Amino acid sequence: MSVQATYLWFDGELRPWDDGRIHLLTHTLHYGLGVFEGTRAYVQDDGSTAVFRLDDHLARLRRSAKILQIDIPFTQQQLHDATVEVIAANELTSCYLRHIAFIGEGAMGLHPQNNPIRTAILAWPWGAYLGEDGLKKGIRCKISSFVRHFPNSSMSQAKATGNYINSIMAKREVVALGYDEAILLDTDGFVAEGSGENIFIVRDGVIKTPPLASILDGITRNTVLQIARRRGLTVEQTRITRDELYIADEAFFTGTAAEITPIREVDDRVIGEGRPGPVTQQIQSDYFDLVEGRQVYDPDWLATVDFTGATI
Ligand SMILES: Cc1ncc(COP(=O)(O)O)c(C=O)c1O
Known part of the structure; x- marks a missing residue:
């Protein structure tokens, strides 16, 4: 399904949506060296709109750019203000942001030196990435035959456009076989x-998630680590084997797009009882409380959108 809004922000200014066009010789289109972020804004309990952990996403964008030597010609504050401006201009009370x-x-x-660095921000309405049903009941996953990037070849800490070839191939492979999402093993x-989420398992009350090596340093992963600590749950960032995943009591994905999506099956093995377990449910409920402002760990996590002054 194609996505759309009325305005976007491109190279320093708001423009009509259809003016978000680029030349066919855009370097990144050919070689895949670009950086991006996926962020969400939610309607808050008090009726306002806030972007969840916007500054953390913008900080990761800058880190990705540093790794790949892309000099973004805007400050973090300029990108923060532009983000809020795009949401307000489109009158989006909740949205996904790119x-x-x-x-x-x-x-x-392969050695671009003076090509301009172009920067854009887009916002559009986007529901549950892995489906509303998936959020409630859990999804069916398969381990892909495509292996995650070796960290020393593709720079896994960078959210780089080209890195997603690997994700798309994995996702296509398992969706063609009737599964909802792919799980990738490391080298x-x-x-x-x-393909676009971090993964957690729960076994005998202990939560485990892979360490930062070949994986993206997910902001939702970080939020979940903080939820778990506040709930007094034991969390280990440690290697997880494929068979350990099969015999987990619970498993779930985390991601800005996927939010907290329970996993009910991996490679045709039912995980736990085949439905979201108590730890997953608690974490999912705390996550939605945080993004919708019912619980606040850190006021800086919520960037409020002011719709009153929105002028184009
Ligand atoms: C490969 C990959 N892993 C993990 C994540 C989750 O990251 P975040 O929670 O910051 O959205 C994403 C989504 O950005 C991703 O693309």
Whole structure:
């Protein structure tokens, strides 16, 4: 399904949606070196709208850019203000946001030096990434034959556009076989992450998630680690084997798009009771309380959108 809104922000200004066009010689289109973020804004309990952990997403965008030597020509504060402006201009009370910085047209070949760095922010309404039913009842997953990037080849800590070739191939492979989402193993054969999510398991009351090596340093993963600590749950960031995943009591994905999505089946093995377990349910409920402002761990996690002054 195609997505759409009325305005977008491109290279420093709000523009009509249809003006978000680029030249065919855009360098990133050919070679895949660009960085991006996926963020969400939620309607709060008091009726206002706030972007969840916007500054953390923008900080990760900057880290990704540093890794890939992309010099984004806007400050974090400028991107923060522009994000709020895009949401207000589109009058979106809740939405998904895409920040992207990429290498524009100019020189071709593998050593672009003076091509402009182009920066855009888009917002559009987007429901549950893995389906409302998936959020409630859990999803069916399969381990993909495509292995996660080796950290020293593709820079897993960078949310890089080109890294997603690997994710798309994994996702296509398992969806064609009738599953909802792919799980990728790392180059040593340990569980890494989903095509666009981090993964957690629960066994005998202990929560486990893979360490930061070949996986993205997910902001939702970090939120879940903080939820778990506040709930007094034991969390280990440790390698997880494929068979350990099969015999977990519970498993779930975390991600800005996927939020907290329970996993009810992996490779045709039912996980636990085949429905979201108590730890997953608690974490999911705390997560929605945080993004919708019913619980506040850190007021800086909620960037409020002011719709009153929105002018185009
Ligand atoms: C490969 C991958 N892993 C994990 C995540 C989850 O990250 P976050 O929670 O910051 O959205 C994402 C989504 O951005 C992703 O694409």
